[in-house]
Amino acid sequence: MIKKIITFVAIVIFASSSVFAQQFDKGDKALNLGIGMGWSTYNISLSPIPSFNGSFEAGILQFPNIGTIGVGAFAGFRFSPYSGGKYTNTIIAARGVFHFQFFDTSNFDLYAGLHTGLGYTVWNYDNSYISNSTDTYFVDDVFVGARWMPKKNLGFFAELGYGISYLKAGVALKF
DSSP states (O other), rough: OOHHHHHHHHHHHHHHHHHHHHSOTTEEEEEEEEEOOOOTTTTBBBBBOOOEEEEEEEEEETTTTEEEEEEEEEEEHHHHHHHTTEEEEEEEEEEEEEEOSSOSSSEEEEEEEEEEEEEEEEEESOOTTOEEEEEEEEEHHHHHHHHOOSSSSSEEEEEESSSSSSSEEEEEEEE
8 A cells, every 4th residue: 555655646746747847947048039029109100120139048047846047138129210210229138037837848938037228219310400319228128928949959939028029029049
């Protein structure tokens, strides 16, 4: 009877640890390269050119059966001509991410995080009566995202947040 109980407990522990296997662990590194759509237009009709973004992160701290903390950097660029000129926006920020460990994620990574850094905006006006303007500002962006890795080191990502655009998606590399 004791052997059956020990065997049952061992199976439950093994099964629960495999259910909580995780795609992003301490020591892992990931690079996301993508485009973004959707942003605040300040009531100006901007063209729908996508933003370009990239982020890097490394797993630094792991909590067994809970998740992994990753840190890194984010950069984004957006350019948009509009009637009356052109608008550019660049963001460079630090990135902090928590990778959740809810279910078997051998090729799926669910995460949430924040960016904090600086943004630089330039408004170039076609009208010579209005001077061009620039603005440097503090960036704070909260986001949720997911990575799907059908290959060991190659996959796709999508993130929802504020930052350079509301939706970012593209290619994910893990090494």
